[in-house]
Amino acid sequence: MSGKHIIVIGGGVIGASITWHFAKAGANVTVFCGERGGVATPNSFAWINANWGNPEPYFRLRIAAMAGWRRLSQAATGVNPQWCGSICYDLPPEGLEKFATEQESWGYGIERINREEILSLEPAIKNAPDWALKIAEEGMIEPRPVALALLADAEKLGASIHAGTEISSLALRDGRVIGVMTTDGVMEADEIVLAAGAETANLAATAGVTVPMSASPGLIIDTRPAPRMLNHIVVAPEMEMRQAPDGRIIASTSFNGTEPGVDPNATARRVFDDMCSRLVDGDRLELEGYRIGYRPIPEDGFSIVGRAKGVEGLYIAVTHSGITLAPAIGEFAAKEVLEGGSEPRLAPYRLSRFG
Numbered sequence: 001m002s003g004k005h006i007i008v009i010g011g012g013v014i015g016a017s018i019t020w021h022f023a024k025a026g027a028n029v030t031v032f033c034g035e036r037g038g039v040a041t042p043n044s045f046a047w048i049n050a051n052w053g054n055p056e057p058y059f060r061l062r063i064a065a066m067a068g069w070r071r072l073s074q075a076a077t078g079v080n081p082q083w084c085g086s087i088c089y090d091l092p093p094e095g096l097e098k099f100a101t102e103q104e105s106w107g108y109g110i111e112r113i114n115r116e117e118i119l120s121l122e123p124a125i126k127n128a129p130d131w132a133l134k135i136a137e138e139g140m141i142e143p144r145p146v147a148l149a150l151l152a153d154a155e156k157l158g159a160s161i162h163a164g165t166e167i168s169s170l171a172l173r174d175g176r177v178i179g180v181m182t183t184d185g186v187m188e189a190d191e192i193v194l195a196a197g198a199e200t201a202n203l204a205a206t207a208g209v210t211v212p213m214s215a216s217p218g219l220i221i222d223t224r225p226a227p228r229m230l231n232h233i234v235v236a237p238e239m240e241m242r243q244a245p246d247g248r249i250i251a252s253t254s255f256n257g258t259e260p261g262v263d264p265n266a267t268a269r270r271v272f273d274d275m276c277s278r279l280v281d282g283d284r285l286e287l288e289g290y291r292i293g294y295r296p297i298p299e300d301g302f303s304i305v306g307r308a309k310g311v312e313g314l315y316i317a318v319t320h321s322g323i324t325l326a327p328a329i330g331e332f333a334a335k336e337v338l339e340g341g342s343e344p345r346l347a348p349y350r351l352s353r354f355g
């Protein structure tokens, strides 16, 4: 065990996973977060996958993270991913076949199913395609509850969590980040881990570190809880839907969420109407509301995880697909900070790649 005192900024799924892994390793960890449970995290579609046309190293990182969710569900209280699998037919047949061939060659568990099989698995789908891909090893999670569960578990392991506390800047001394500026003054630590989602770039800039990223909005809709209609994550052309354990159907036109446009109410209604038109008994569904999340997205779309260049004492973890990636980023980041060394699966995802 390391005797280091570490401060984590961020209580979304990434900060929560990192904190849990620090606490589990016996480290002295203090968390500061504005929102306990995150900002992007509660507004996520929350599909756990290695899908989606990724290059192989990113696919491998996502696979490690999927295994991480299985491990975390054993090791932490209240972490309950649903391994419901997905049924995907969002690409034209040639595109779907090309995607399937590539991912199969990397070992992904892809099965081609015909129309009859699709309907036996998902009887509520109207206009089912001739064939689709079934990916049994994918899942979903309720993102805010899981972030809260990881933080609560970390607290039991000794982590100290200050929610509702905004950090205004990082504190520097002699070219080293030595702490964070709170309303009560500077709190010092041996290392600072910045996992502040869309705010990461602004906070890093206070230490002179540039994190090239943007945050773009994505809208998802929720129905009122309904009797079970969907058994898998269904990924259709311009429509992704899943039914949460409480019966809500969550949908958007892409797994990144739908562009809200100038009238988010109208956009939500359009997504809802489109979704209902694709489901048997869809006309019985009722729209509960919509949520808009700002996705923290590094400039090239891939994660940024590792030590900041040019300044000591600062480790950065920001990513899109953070619901999928949280267990791997948490495990690898905690190990690198506590033990040194360099996790090879993170090598393509260092801040230094931006030059």
Ligand SMILES: Cc1cc2nc3c(=O)[nH]c(=O)nc-3n(C[C@H](O)[C@H](O)[C@H](O)COP(=O)(O)OP(=O)(O)OC[C@H]3O[C@@H](n4cnc5c(N)ncnc54)[C@H](O)[C@@H]3O)c2cc1C
Residues within 6 Å of the ligand: 009, 010, 011, 012, 013, 014, 015, 016, 032, 033, 034, 035, 036, 037, 038, 039, 040, 041, 042, 043, 044, 045, 046, 047, 048, 049, 165, 166, 167, 168, 195, 196, 197, 198, 199, 200, 203, 217, 218, 219, 220, 255, 256, 257, 258, 292, 293, 294, 295, 296, 317, 318, 319, 320, 321, 322, 323, 324, 325
């Ligand atoms: C619409 C949508 C759909 C998505 N779908 C998926 C999906 O299907 N699968 C998937 O894997 N990913 C998906 N994502 C992405 C995923 O949700 C994010 O990558 C993930 O939630 C990021 O988590 P985070 O902890 O980095 O950030 P956040 O959840 O935003 O948490 C940031 C934390 O930092 C804190 N913070 C920020 N600034 C400060 C400050 N100055 N002082 C103190 N605390 C601060 C906040 O209060 C918060 O606690 C989706 C995102 C959106 C918006």
